[in-house]
Amino acid sequence: MIGEDFFELLKKITKLQATDYVKAELAALEEIFGLLLLGSFIGLPAPSSGLVIRLLPHLGPELELLERRVAESDDLFAQVAGVLKI
Amino acid sequence: MTFLRKLLGSLRSRPKNRNSFADEGWAKSKRFIVIGKGGTGKTTISSALARVLSSKGQNVLAVSLDPAHNLGDVLGYHLSTRPQKIDDHLIALELDLDEKVQRFVEKRLRQMRPFYGNLQIFNADKFLETIKQSPGMEEFAVLEAIREISAFAEKCDAVVLDTPPTGMTVRVLSLPDITLIWIAELMKLRSKILNRRAYIQNIEGPDVEINLGNDPVMAELRRYKSEIESTKSFLLGEGAFIFLVLQADKLSVSETERTINILYSNGYQITACFINRAPKGERCNFIYDSCGLSNLMKVYDKIPWIELPDLGRDISDHQNLLVLGDIICNFLDAGDVR
Numbered sequence: 001m002i003g004e005d006f007f008e009l010l011k012k013i014t015k016l017q018a019t020d021y022v023k024a025e026l027a028a029l030e031e032i033f034g035l036l037l038l039g040s041f042i043g044l045p046a047p048s049s050g051l052v053i054r055l056l057p058h059l060g061p062e063l064e065l066l067e068r069r070v071a072e073s074d075d076l077f078a079q080v081a082g083v084l085k086i
Numbered sequence: 087m088t089f090l091r092k093l094l095g096s097l098r099s100r101p102k103n104r105n106s107f108a109d110e111g112w113a114k115s116k117r118f119i120v121i122g123k124g125g126t127g128k129t130t131i132s133s134a135l136a137r138v139l140s141s142k143g144q145n146v147l148a149v150s151l152d153p154a155h156n157l158g159d160v161l162g163y164h165l166s167t168r169p170q171k172i173d174d175h176l177i178a179l180e181l182d183l184d185e186k187v188q189r190f191v192e193k194r195l196r197q198m199r200p201f202y203g204n205l206q207i208f209n210a211d212k213f214l215e216t217i218k219q220s221p222g223m224e225e226f227a228v229l230e231a232i233r234e235i236s237a238f239a240e241k242c243d244a245v246v247l248d249t250p251p252t253g254m255t256v257r258v259l260s261l262p263d264i265t266l267i268w269i270a271e272l273m274k275l276r277s278k279i280l281n282r283r284a285y286i287q288n289i290e291g292p293d294v295e296i297n298l299g300n301d302p303v304m305a306e307l308r309r310y311k312s313e314i315e316s317t318k319s320f321l322l323g324e325g326a327f328i329f330l331v332l333q334a335d336k337l338s339v340s341e342t343e344r345t346i347n348i349l350y351s352n353g354y355q356i357t358a359c360f361i362n363r364a365p366k367g368e369r370c371n372f373i374y375d376s377c378g379l380s381n382l383m384k385v386y387d388k389i390p391w392i393e394l395p396d397l398g399r400d401i402s403d404h405q406n407l408l409v410l411g412d413i414i415c416n417f418l419d420a421g422d423v424r
Contacts, residue, residue, distance in 0.1 A: 015290055016290075019285070019289050019290055022285055023286060025282060029278055030279055033272070036272065037272075047265065047269075048226055048264065048265050048268070049221075049222045050222075050223070050226035050229070050230065050265075051268060051269070053190070053194045054194070054306055054310055055307070058303045
């Protein structure tokens, strides 16, 4: 039925809208987490090297996110504008 | 700023609960940590203590953490990274810090390769090659070594640690506190990340992968926290005795003063200061005054200052070591400890 599909679609859109901001916040938190551990490369205070090495084997997704962020960093404004629906 | 304030606060704070580690296996063993400027006689005093305790029938483990190993020379045995039996009650070993860093980094590199092979930004080989040479890795290796020794220590009545020169040792001793603060902050941040992931999963369904209870990063942080707390208790807790070794000269005295201040600010208590090769007779007061030792002794008059005689050139002589060891033991037996 077309009506049911329509409501299903509406439900999906509402759900996606509800999580947009949280996803942006999550991405920012994951970036901060990665940056804190690898921050010594850019002069940020960093934990002891031993702690960093112990965590690195588990941080693949965070580092991939950092890599994407580096690639997209020239269009940061568009990204923020997208999240804020401007 | 809050984080920095906490960091500084912890460095200034003193331990609150000294008995929380009583259930640790090594709690019944005594740990003697011998600290001092290079060349003041740390190794001689460590060896003397180890020899005299073993001669009294206590099972002793003597470990040299100093990259410039001399423990074997003083004990008269060629020591390696494997524990070696010196007599019926004494086992000794010398740690190779370079090898320890190498082994640790290689192990992690093996774990990491499958995860990072596809990352362009991250060249794991180069990163780890860099990190091996990074500041702090040697200190970290010493801390790891102490942790391993603490596991071994439950079989011993006493553990004697001959430490690297003061500068490195005080950094090692302050590492547990600093690391615990980092771990606490990282755990808070990780909890936030996991909460957001759970929120998204609740709304969007199970496609989003989260595992609040079994997050490997959180699990590793918890594991490391417990290891660091255990190491800290080993170094700081009941049954841990810190001996500072110095000689009556200006450089040694000023370094001792700095060390006392740093150790106090990190919550460590100093059991005694040993003035090695103490001058005899009338010259003594003059030398103590001129190098500033008299003043230092007045400022820190609550620390016992024990004079150890100069026993000549042959420091590895068994009898000489026992004489020195007896002086230290008499001081410990007198109950003037802590």
